[in-house]
Amino acid sequence: EPEVTQTPSHQVTQMGQEVILRCVPISNHLYFYWYRQILGQKVEFLVSFYNNEISEKSEIFDDQFSVERPDGSNFTLKIRSTKLEDSAMYFCASFFNSGGKLFFGSGTQLSVL
Amino acid sequence: GIQVEQSPPDLILQEGANSTLRCNFSDSVNNLQWFHQNPWGQLINLFYIPSGTKQNGRLSATTVATERYSLLYISSSQTTDSGVYFCAVGNTPLVFGKGTRLSVIA
Numbered sequence: 001e002p003e004v005t006q007t008p009s010h011q012v013t014q015m016g017q018e019v020i021l022r023c024v025p026i027s028n029h030l031y032f033y034w035y036r037q038i039l040g041q042k043v044e045f046l047v048s049f050y051n052n053e054i055s056e057k058s059e060i061f062d063d064q065f066s067v068e069r070p071d072g073s074n075f076t077l078k079i080r081s082t083k084l085e086d087s088a089m090y091f092c093a094s095f096f097n098s099g100g101k102l103f104f105g106s107g108t109q110l111s112v113l
Numbered sequence: 114g115i116q117v118e119q120s121p122p123d124l125i126l127q128e129g130a131n132s133t134l135r136c137n138f139s140d141s142v143n144n145l146q147w148f149h150q151n152p153w154g155q156l157i158n159l160f161y162i163p164s165g166t167k168q169n170g171r172l173s174a175t176t177v178a179t180e181r182y183s184l185l186y187i188s189s190s191q192t193t194d195s196g197v198y199f200c201a202v203g204n205t206p207l208v209f210g211k212g213t214r215l216s217v218i219a
Contacts, residue, residue: 045209
């Protein structure tokens with residue numbers, strides 16, 4: 001089965017530093033998402049991306065966050081100035097179409113010290 | 114926004130037992146999926162089931178969209194079934210419930 005690939009699997013950073021989380025969605029998929037999961041809590045939606053622009057974002061996705069699809073394969077999430085509360089597992093996901101099966105990557109565990 | 118409630122929040126089973134997990138949601142949706150989060154944190158898609166019934170081995174799921182609930186059945190549970198089971202519903206994006214934490218003991 002095709003896979004969504006995320007790198008790195010773990011990222012440790014100091015508070016205030018910028019981090020970029022990377023994702024390679026499944027090649028023919030059109031809709032891309034970032035979700036996060038704080039330890040022991042539910043999976044929360046951050047942002048959706050379609051046709052090279054943000055289609056929807058949650059209240060969590062403030063000005064510190066940005067997403068980009070710099071080329072035809074990569075999809076990135078940038079956190080400009082990390083805070084302690086940004087520590088979480090970040091998942092990338094993709095759909096072929098919005099009514100179909102959502103495929104998740106294995107996640108990036110971000111630890112902000 | 115859409116509300117998703119899962120029950121029970123925690124479940125402990127003896128190996129070999131059967132169980133039913135429930136997901137209630139507040140609005141009409143065109144997408145519902147069940148995920149298993151394993152001990153390594155990976156989200157494994159079990160079923161894409163906006164309506165009807167599907168089976169995959171010892172697992173099956175039923176969604177009654179008109180009544181806004183879905184059920185996940187696990188039969189003959191094994192220790193490897195342990196983890197958290199999430200229901201995610203919506204149109205776009207998917208909204209996750211808080212999950213059911215399942216522990217299967219030998």
